[in-house]
Amino acid sequence: MPIPPTDAGVDRSLLRDGVYRCLRNAIVDGTFAPGEQLKDQELAAWLGVSRTPVREALLRLAQGGLVLAQPGRSTVVAPLDVRETRDARDVVAAMHELAAREAVPALSGSDVAAMREANLRFATAVESDDVEAALRADDELHGVLVRLADNRALETVLELFTPLVRRAERLRFGSRDGHASVTQHDELIRLCAAGDAQAAAAVAYDTWHSLPSADR
Template identity: 40%
Template sequence: MYAQLSTWIIDGTLQPEEPLRDLEIAERLGVSRTPVREALRRLEDEGLVQTALNRWTRVAPLQVQQAAELYPVVEALEILALQLAAPNLTPADLTELQTFNQQLHQAIQNADAGAAVEADTAFHEVWISRSGNQTLQHTLQGLKRKMRRIERAYFDAASAGHASVDEHGAIMTALAADDLAQAIAALSINWQGSFTRLQQRDEP
C-alpha cells in the first residue's frame, strides 16, 4: 500500500496538491481504509503528503526549499562517489555515460519528462555504482527518491534539460581525459546549474 501510493506520488500519477481521500483510494486498490490511512501517515512523515486535521489530506506541493536542502547534499555525495569511482571507470563505463546522455537528449526532444528523469538518473548512477561504497549508494538512492518529483518538474522545461545534456558532456570529456579535478568541477556545475534553473522555473 505504502509502496504503491509513494510510487504514484513520485511518478506524477498523483499530482502535487491533489486531494487524497482514503475511501476512494481503498476502493481503487480493493483494500480496507485502515492500511490506506497507515500509508498516508507514513507518507506525511516523509513530507510527501500534507494533512489538515479533519479538513483535508493532499499530495504535498513541490517546494524549491526542499530542493535547496537536497541538491547540495546530493552534490557533495556524488562528488565523493566520483572520487571513489574514478580509478575503476573503464572505457565501457564511458560508453554507457554517452548512451544515457543520448537517451536524455532524445527524451527531452520527445518532451517525455519521465524518460528524461530515468536517463539522467542512469547517467549519474554509472559512477555511483562504481564507487564500491554500499553505504554511499544506499544513501544517495534514498535522497534521489525524494528528488524524483522535483526532477520531473525540472525536465518539463526543455531549455533546462538541454543545459544538463551539455553539462554531462563536460563531465564525460574530463573523464575521458583522465582529469578528475575537471570532472568534479563539471559535476558541481551540473548540480548547481540544475538548481539555479529550477529556481528560475519556479519564479512567477
C-alpha cells in the same frame, strides 16, 4: 503439494519497497497532486495490498518530504516548497559529487560507453520533450557512478531525497534548460574518461545543483 510447517522466509521488504516506489512515482509524476489527501484504505485497494505496507510507505514518503503525515489525521501530498526543494537539491548534488570522486578511478571503458549511450538517449528525449524518457536516461547515466562508488550510505541518502528533487527535474527537462544538461553530461563523461576525479566531481555537483527549485 503440502505446505511446509516452517516459515519460508519470504522477504516482506520486497513488498514494502514495491508499494513505496509506486506511491513515490505517482506523487513525482503528478498522478497525486500537491495537497491531495491520501487514504491508506483506498491506496491499499488500488495497489491490491494490505494497509500495513501502505502505511509504512507513507511514513517513508513523509521522511523524504513528499507527504505530510499527521497521526490520527489526514495524510496529504506535500506542496512544492522552495526551501525543502533547495535543501534536498543541495544534499543530492553533494552525494553525486562524492559518487563521481569515488567512482572515477574504478571506471572501465564499458562504463564510459554506457554513460555516453545514456546521454545520447537523454538528448533524444529532451529534443522530443519526452520527460519520462529523459529522467530514465539521466538516472542510468549518473547511476553508473553511483553503482561504482559502492557506498551504501550515499545510496540511502539519494533514495530518500532524490524524489523531492524529481519535481524540479521535471521542470527542467520539459524546458530548454534540458539542453544544457546534455552539454554538462558530455563534459562529465569527458572528465571521467580522462580519469580526472576531482574535475568530474565538480561537474557532477554543478549538474545537480543547477536544477531549478520550486519557485523557478
